[in-house]
Amino acid sequence: MTDPLLSIRELRVRFDTDEGVVQAVDGVSFDVERGETVCVVGESGSGKTVACESVTRLIPMPPGEIAGGEILFDGEDLTEASEKRLESIRGGRIAHVFQNPQSALNPVYPIGAQIVEAIRLHRDVSKQAARDRAIDLLDRVGIPEATARVDDYPHEFSGGMKQRVVIAMALAADPDLLVADEPTTALDVTIQAQILRLLRDLQAEFGMSIVFVTHDLGVVAEIADRVVVMYAGRVMETGSVHDVFDRPSHPYTKALLDCLPGQGQSMRPIGGTLPDLKQPPAGCRFHPRCPHATADCRTGTHPELLPVGSGHDAACVYYGPGYDSTVIRGESVSESRAADGGDAVADSDSDHDTTGGDC
Numbered sequence: 001m002t003d004p005l006l007s008i009r010e011l012r013v014r015f016d017t018d019e020g021v022v023q024a025v026d027g028v029s030f031d032v033e034r035g036e037t038v039c040v041v042g043e044s045g046s047g048k049t050v051a052c053e054s055v056t057r058l059i060p061m062p063p064g065e066i067a068g069g070e071i072l073f074d075g076e077d078l079t080e081a082s083e084k085r086l087e088s089i090r091g092g093r094i095a096h097v098f099q100n101p102q103s104a105l106n107p108v109y110p111i112g113a114q115i116v117e118a119i120r121l122h123r124d125v126s127k128q129a130a131r132d133r134a135i136d137l138l139d140r141v142g143i144p145e146a147t148a149r150v151d152d153y154p155h156e157f158s159g160g161m162k163q164r165v166v167i168a169m170a171l172a173a174d175p176d177l178l179v180a181d182e183p184t185t186a187l188d189v190t191i192q193a194q195i196l197r198l199l200r201d202l203q204a205e206f207g208m209s210i211v212f213v214t215h216d217l218g219v220v221a222e223i224a225d226r227v228v229v230m231y232a233g234r235v236m237e238t239g240s241v242h243d244v245f246d247r248p249s250h251p252y253t254k255a256l257l258d259c260l261p262g263q264g265q266s267m268r269p270i271g272g273t274l275p276d277l278k279q280p281p282a283g284c285r286f287h288p289r290c291p292h293a294t295a296d297c298r299t300g301t302h303p304e305l306l307p308v309g310s311g312h313d314a315a316c317v318y319y320g321p322g323y324d325s326t327v328i329r330g331e332s333v334s335e336s337r338a339a340d341g342g343d344a345v346a347d348s349d350s351d352h353d354t355t356g357g358d359c
């Protein structure tokens with residue numbers, strides 16, 4: 001077996017703000033194998049973007065700081081890399097696609113010129129060769145009549161077409177890793193599905209790895225090989241998409257899945273709110289919202305990831321000694337909510353209420 005393409009080890013990222021230090025990512029580890037798609041899921045504010053942008057140090061520093069851990073990309077620790085080195089990796093071996101295609105395109109240049117620039121930044125090819133490749137890329141991402149449209153400006157494309165252009169630009173240097181942060185969230189459902197299909201096809205064609213950030217589990221089911229479930233700056237569960245969907249093992253994952261239409265008892269959002277990352281709760285970060293929390297969950301440090309199956313781990317004390325994990329796996333969170341009167345999921349009056357938007 002070869003080493004993973006990307007191996008994030010115990011990554012810690014914090015932001016020094018006027019209100020205090022935000023521990024946005026606090027000991028996150030996960031791997032991305034060559035050619036696979038890993039989806040990072042979790043509610044808004046769980047640290048998905050910060051973790052993924054830290055890979056090529058795209059987070060604003062300051063106030064951000066990589067406070068610990070390693071980011072091994074093809075064996076090289078990017079936390080130690082110089083800014084110059086990272087510049088060559090960004091858009092070269094690692095490309096990012098963001099939610100809003102507008103922000104990635106310069107409105108005053110034709111799209112072709114921007115793709116040509118991206119190609120020539122990382123490859124020593126003639127203008128004509130780069131232009132031919134730009135047209136080819138536009139064609140591959142499904143821009144109709146690419147030859148005629150290569151000199152059009154960004155505003156002449158619809159939102160979905162613009163995102164295709166951005167993807168073409170991301171592919172310009174033939175990256176080994178594409179980091180896509182909610183690339184379809186701003187698009188309507190039909191276009192979303194087309195872009196997901198496109199990414200799947202392009203992956204088959206180009207053989208790249210994809211890290212796909214989303215809080216939409218429907219999208220995960222479409223595209224992921226493996227899933228990393230994040231909550232409040234930690235990984236709660238990780239495994240193949242099959243294992244995580246069929247045998248969700250962390251109460252948080254179960255709660256997220258219960259929010260999916262057609263799953264669990266209802267489509268109600270997970271009750272309660274994400275903790276304040278300036279003062280995260282002791283013990284398991286999820287304990288204030290967890291219907292199964294015991295005294296052990298409320299003290300000490302956040303539980304480590306424990307194996308719950310082959311290549312499937314969950315950070316929950318119920319998989320440690322002295323606990324019966326069937327309590328977690330044997331029933332849905334909605335059932336246990338009903339059984340205990342739902343007090344663990346009572347609405348909070350915090351102003352950081354994340355409920356409602358994530359299911």
Ligand SMILES: Nc1ncnc2c1ncn2[C@@H]1O[C@H](COP(=O)(O)OP(=O)(O)OP(=O)(O)O)[C@@H](O)[C@H]1O
Nearest residue numbers: 015022024043044045046047048049050051063277
């Ligand atoms: N520049 C910054 N300054 C201060 N805090 C920040 C900054 N960027 C992110 N954070 C904080 O880091 C935490 C994690 O944010 P992040 O954007 O990674 O969440 P996310 O999981 O990507 O959420 P979403 O689904 O909304 O995109 C949040 O508490 C956020 O407020």
Ligand code: NI
Nearest residue numbers: 048049050181
């Ligand atoms: Ni985000």
